[in-house]
Amino acid sequence: MPFSSFKVNESPESFRRRHSPAGRLARFAEWRLATIRSRSVVTIGCALVEALLHSAVWGAVMMAVILVGEVLDAFVLRRVVRALAARSEPLGRLRLKTVLSGALQAGSVAAGGVILWFGDPAPPAAFLAVAFLIGAILNAGVAVNHCPLPALSRLAILCGTLLGLFLHSFASGHISGDVLLGTALATALLLYWVAIFVRNIWRSESVNMRAGEAYVKGCEAMAAARAELEARQAALTLLSEVAEHMRDTVIICDAEGTVSWVNRAFTATTGFTAEEIIGHPPGEVLNAEGTDLAVAASIGQAMREGRPLRTRILNSSRSGRELWMEVQTNPILDADGRVLRTISVERDVTEDQRRAEELAAAREAAERSAQSKSEFLATMSHEIRTPMNGVVGMADLLCEADLPGDLGLYAETIHQSAELLLRVINDVLDLSKLDADQMSIAEVDFDLRAVIEDVALLLEPQARSKGLRFEVEMAQDLPGAVSGDDGRLRQILFNLVGNAIKFTSRGSVRIEVAARGQAEDATLEVAVTDTGIGIARESREAIFEKFGQAGPSVSREFGGTGLGLTISRLLARKMGGDVELDLHHGPGARFVLSLPLTPARGNEGAERAEPEIEEDRLAQLDVLVAEDNRTNRLLVEKYLHDRVAHLRFAQDGAGALALIRARVPDVVLMDMSMPVMGGLEATRAIRAGPGPQPVIVALTANAFAADRDACRAAGMDGFLSKPLRRDALLRELSRLTPPARVACAL
Structure with a gap:
């Protein structure tokens, strides 16, 4: 050729x-x-x-x-x-x-x-x-x-x-x-x-x-096949080396679920040799006395069905030591979907499991501690507010008695001291509710300008009495009706402005109100500025901490619990805003409250409107009071004896049930905590009975949202917190007894 x-x-x-x-x-x-x-x-x-x-x-x-x-x-x-x-x-x-x-x-x-x-x-x-x-x-x-x-x-x-x-x-x-x-x-x-x-x-x-x-x-085909074979061989060699030298245990089982191969880590972890487990199902060798058989069965079922599974199981080593293993099964299937083998990668998570159990125990202990704290606060609330109810109520009555000379001064001093003590108690309880995330935020329409003017009107006399200039400046574009919690807004403003007046001896206190942004993104900004003692640089972080103040000397001179700013910031953040200290202002202090401005929704005053006291209506009522404290019974009697038609008393829930069976009243004022039978149990018994049902109003010293929920769940219609105020009691009776109910009672 x-x-x-x-x-x-x-x-x-x-x-x-x-x-x-x-x-x-x-x-x-x-x-x-x-x-x-x-x-x-x-x-x-x-x-x-x-x-x-x-x-x-x-x-x-x-x-x-x-x-x-x-x-x-x-x-x-x-x-x-x-x-x-x-x-x-x-x-x-x-x-x-x-x-x-x-x-x-x-x-x-x-x-x-x-x-x-x-x-x-x-x-x-x-x-x-x-x-x-x-x-x-x-x-x-x-x-x-x-x-x-x-x-x-x-x-x-x-x-x-x-x-x-x-x-x-x-x-x-x-x-x-x-x-x-x-x-x-x-x-x-x-x-x-x-x-x-x-x-x-x-x-x-x-x-x-x-x-x-x-x-x-x-x-070329042979070369490609040879290259592919060599690549596969190299990959298999590499995978074999990886599997052999992995720190995690690798177990390969055949289609019947018996072990065909294990790596070195298996022996190092469990103590069993390859010869001791090959040819056996894994659980036959590894299951411990405390192994959850349902988990073991789920692993076997997943292997038979050819689906991956991730779980934890308790195993036992050759020496009997318990091992918590995190198991990840990976099936290998043929072209028809049948199981060829299953590769299980297992990791020793005994220490992780121990820490998880310790954390769970710690969490459970913390929950028990929190529950104990809540129960303690509820008990302390009841124990403190119950006598405070008598102190504040009787002080109110003494102040209204037009006492002569020093007696009137004594009564007024008692009243002011009781109010101050009650404010301290309320601060502690508010903080407790915020910490427990049991503080509810209302969403009602209100007049923003009116709220700010009301706060200024109430606090201006304090400023004037100290010789301070008191100034309020509201922006022209400030909206009128907005939606939010006007009560909590008042509380924050009272704290900020009250502190400014408290810590300022001369000069001025100024409130500046403005709206930033537009429409849905608008923000209310209230700046409270004073010319007082100011805040030292080293104390700027501590003032927002619980019970924190600007220093020991300030605490001795001005007093107070140090909770006002803490509660104000927590309330503002719960409402979607914040309270911040202007670090660049001086002399004096400048605090800025920022809150999202939500347009009014058409429910203005839906939850805030206070009904007028209908004296004629109240004069026709039959009222039963279930209260174990004698002072509180005396106080309610003083409030209502000349206001209602009939007034009866019971010292516990069982006595209230007996009086109701004799004659159903229009209204029951039910104390929640009483001997023999408490208010919740008595209310449920009343609601379970046949015939006409009275209006039931809770009288409680407990101030948590959970207490209100428990009252509603038991079937109560209203809720009055102690110390009980006469106007609040009369308004609640007016609200809960409309003319139709009074007519039925007659």
Whole structure:
């Protein structure tokens, strides 16, 4: 074969490189250079025959012409081979050079054939010329399908020369007709066999080419398969090393759920060797006495169903030590979804479990502590407010008695001291409710300007009495009706403005009110500025802490619990705002309250409106009071004895039930905490009974939202906190006893 399609053990890269356009041209040039010797031998032989048959001169000329063409062709082809190797010239230019050199070489061969043809008119010379040219045609034809342009140029020149010789001889009579005809027939036959030979070579090369391509593809497929196999082997080796050296336990189970492999960490963690667990279900070896069998069953079910699972289970080591393991099962499925194996990664979380149990115990203890605190505060609230109810109530009555001289002063002093003590108690309870997140925030419509003016109106006399200037400035664009908790807003303003007056000896107290932003994003900003003692830099953080003040000397001079700012900030934050100290202001102090401004919703005064006291209506009521404290009974009797039609008393819930069975009153004032039967139990018993039902109002010293909820749940209609105020009692009776109920009572 002049050109080999592929070589044994040839790489795909080499095959493609040899069969590329540049590779084909290089192989064509190399083949031409390799066969130059054989062609020269043929040329020299034909030249000798010419010299013997006709003329030595013409034989020498023939040999010289042909060899010159071969030398020039070889010179060009060598340069082409070097240029292809160095990639120093474009492929098109090199191909053109081979076409030109091939044409030159073919022309020299054609010239030699002409010399042989015309050198002697005898038939042997013509036959020799034909054989010489057909040999050259054969040599050119075998390269047509491999490097077509140079081969076709040579074929065109050689075939044209052969045809031209026959036509010239036929026209000129250089060779007799019989000899010419015989020579033509012989030439045709030779060309036929040459064509068959060249075609077979082409077919053979095509077959070899397809075989080479198939071989290359097979090599590539094998290389890819080998690479994939090596990659998988490397991955498996890596995964095996990872699994083997993991600190977590790795357990591989087969489709039946028995262990087929474990890593080193399994032995290090559990103490069991691989031989002791392989072939057994994991739970058979690892389950402890305290293992939750439901959890173990869920792991087994997940493995059988081929679904992942993450859980914790209590295991036992070989030494009997309990191990809490976090288990993550990962199923491996076949193409049909059947379980092939399950890989379980388990981590020792014994310490985490212990800490979690300790945290749970600590949380439970904290919850019990919080519950105890709430119960303690509720008890203290009741224990303090119950006697305070008598102190405040009796002080109110004494102040209203128009006592002469110093007696009136004494009564007023008692009243003011009781109010101050009650304020301290309320501060502590408010803080407790905020800490327990039991402080409720109302959402009602109210007049913002009116609230600020009311606070200023109530506190201005205190400022004036100390000789302070008291100024209020409200922005023109301040909205009128807004939605929120006006009561808590009043409380915050009372704390801030009250503190400003309290800690200012001379100068002024100023309130500035403005609205920032627009529409739904608007913010209320109230700045309270004073020219008082100010706040030392080292005390600026402490003033918002519980029971914190600006320093021991301030506490001794001005007194107070130190809860006002703490409660104000907590309330403001619960309402979506804040209270902050202006660190750049001085002398004096400047506190800024910011709250979101919500537009009014059309329920103005829905929960804040206080009903008028309907004296005529109250005068027709039958009221039963269930109260175990004698002072409180006396106080209610003083409040109501000349206001209602009938007034009866019971010392506990059981006594109240007996009186109700005898005659159902219009209203029951029910203390929540009483001996024998408490107020909640008595209320539930009343609501469970047949017939008419009275209005039941809770009298309680407990101030938490949970207490109000308990009262509502038991069936109570109203709620009055102790210390009990006469106006609050009368308004609640007016609110809960509309004319229709009074008419029914009559």
